[in-house]
Amino acid sequence: MTQSKTALVLHGGAGVLAKRSYDREVEHMRGLAERGRTLLKDGMSAMDVVTDIIKALEASGLYVAGKGSSPSSDGRYELDAAIMDGPTRMAGAVASIEGFIHPIEAARTVMENTPHVLVAGDGAARLARKHGMKEVSDPVNYYKPAAVPDGRAIATGTVGCVALDTQGRLAAGTSTGGTLNKTPGRVGDCPLIGSGTWADSYVAVSCTGQGEYFIRALAAGTVASRIRYLHESPEEAAIYALKDVKRLGGDGGIIAVGADGRIAFPYNSQGMKFAAVFTDGHIEAGVRAA
Ligand code: ASP
Numbered sequence: 585m586t587q588s589k590t591a592l593v594l595h596g597g598a599g600v601l602a603k604r605s606y607d608r609e610v611e612h613m614r615g616l617a618e619r620g621r622t623l624l625k626d627g628m629s630a631m632d633v634v635t636d637i638i639k640a641l642e643a644s645g646l647y648v649a650g651k652g653s654s655p656s657s658d659g660r661y662e663l664d665a666a667i668m669d670g671p672t673r674m675a676g677a678v679a680s681i682e683g684f685i686h687p688i689e690a691a692r693t694v695m696e697n698t699p700h701v702l703v704a705g706d707g708a709a710r711l712a713r714k715h716g717m718k719e720v721s722d723p724v725n726y727y728k729p730a731a732v733p734d735g736r737a738i739a740t741g742t743v744g745c746v747a748l749d750t751q752g753r754l755a756a757g758t759s760t761g762g763t764l765n766k767t768p769g770r771v772g773d774c775p776l777i778g779s780g781t782w783a784d785s786y787v788a789v790s791c792t793g794q795g796e797y798f799i800r801a802l803a804a805g806t807v808a809s810r811i812r813y814l815h816e817s818p819e820e821a822a823i824y825a826l827k828d829v830k831r832l833g834g835d836g837g838i839i840a841v842g843a844d845g846r847i848a849f850p851y852n853s854q855g856m857k858f859a860a861v862f863t864d865g866h867i868e869a870g871v872r873a874a
Contacts, residue, residue: 590624596857597741613859614869630747630755641743648741652730653761670754670783677775744790756788773798778805793836819848
């Protein structure tokens with residue numbers, strides 16, 4: 585079935601500092617939203633657009649993912665990422681991967697080139713190497729932790745993207761350096777399918793916030809279930825999931841796009857960096873600061 589409606593939302597994390605300017609990030613995200621809009625209109629698949637946008641977010645150094653990742657408590661950079669294809673519900677993820685420019689590509693390789701969904705640690709690195717992914721040759725100089733702007737730390741700042749393409753296909757992806765000073769080996773919600781990332785034929789979802797709460801709330805899966813079984817809108821379902829996260833003591837944000845192109849990007853943390861392309865083509869970008 586060919587339909588013409590396309591939509592996209594991306595986020596740069598729910599961790600924001602009240603008085604810091606995020607003009608650079610917002611400008612960057614607006615540019616990516618424009619790029620995503622063009623790629624979708626040109627007929628690129630939601631899966632390829634999500635991959636493309638997340639790679640750009642990872643390479644920018646502006647967010648706590650890829651180049652901007654924050655280190656674990658022992659100074660190492662252990663990254664998580666996941667990607668999911670709505671129509672097939674194929675998914676791939678890497679956890680605690682070290683030494684690669686684009687963890688999202690490694691996640692996609694897990695989906696496309698293995699029978700698995702999640703590969704962690706050294707195994708993930710070996711798989712990425714085998715498939716020729718770009719490596720970080722000098723971690724000390726490559727990473728520029730975006731979580732510590734001007735010496736002031738924020739704990740979180742994951743990136744994510746959800747898209748609906750001209751064929752009606754949905755896809756979601758999330759990539760993160762995790763939380764600042766995390767315990768070595770800690771895995772957050774992003775690479776756990778149904779917690780931080782989800783896509784099916786109803787909705788594509790990517791979450792951001794302290795991952796432990798999103799895991800315990802099964803946040804992304806909850807959004808999907810409420811849409812599927814209760815026929816809620818992406819906005820209603822995402823707000824419900826965030827309330828559950830809050831009940832457990834956490835906060836953060838969720839981006840979602842439904843099969844009809846309705847989008848949502850609520851948050852209940854101090855703010856969320858985001859850009860959104862609505863079905864009529866207009867773009868909104870900003871830092872939603874509370
Ligand atoms: N959810 C991420 C994690 O816990 C952090 C974030 O969203 O910034 O690893």
